[in-house]
Amino acid sequence: MKMTTEPELVKIGELARRAGVNRGTIQHYLRQGLLPKPVKTHRNMAYYEASSVERIRLIKDLQRRRFLPLQVIRKIVSGRNPGAQVKAVLDSQQAALTTLAIEPKAGALALEEAARAFELPKKLMREMERQGLVGSYEKDGQRVFSGPDLEVLAAVGQLKQLGFTEAAGFEPKDLLMYKKSAEALLEQEVGVFLQRVVGSKSPEEATRLARAGVNGGTALLVAVRKKLIIDMLASAGPEAVDQLLSGAPQR
Secondary structure, eight states: OOOOOOOOEEOHHHHHHHHTOOHHHHHHHHHTTOSOOOEEEETTEEEEETTHHHHHHHHHHHHHTTOOOHHHHHHHHTSSOHHHHHHHHHHHHHHHHHTTOOOTTTTOEEHHHHHHHHTOOHHHHHHHHHHTSOOOEEETTEEEEOTHHHHHHHHHHHHHHTTOSGGGTOOGGGGHHHHHHHHHHHHHHHHHHHHHTBTTBOHHHHHHHHHHHHHHHHHHHHHHHHHHHHHHHHTTOHHHHHHHHHTOOOO
């Protein structure tokens, strides 16, 4: 006679402790249909399968490290073979993201060279790196910047040349608003992309759409920002908009 082992049941506090999350996270996952419903023994007492710990860890990993939206995660964890589904989704995601990678040593400039090229104080560059606005790597004993990091340094250098300096009241920490805004937008963009593309498109199609989305999304962001600025100034009257478009200084 084959013996069956009853699943281990634990209270929500113990489940949260083992999984390394808080109770609110477990309750949220339950509402989203990501976890099996608990066994209720009383109106205010419920027990959860201890095996849910691994599922919770998988969900958190797919959220934090892979940026998968909960709609995609729900399909994975509710399937018959979650492991195979995770691999299929991540293979497609990796194919899409790898194609966007930039050769790290292409067009590299050492810190001293970049400081001269963009007329930036090295102190400011180090502060930008500390804030996570740019990153560098070591090459031949020097700190080197390349790719998009050089573009960020060039943009900041241009702002300083236009008068956005500490003497005028602008501080390095002010740059963080761009990083925070971009991070929030990127999280939403990645979520939408993965929900619509990854898992439903082939790796080749996901790759094509990822590359197109980077260029198209950047152009759209610039256009929308310009439109919002003009719309905001429109409330000040047509003269303000005319001055902005013509580049004429305000009186």
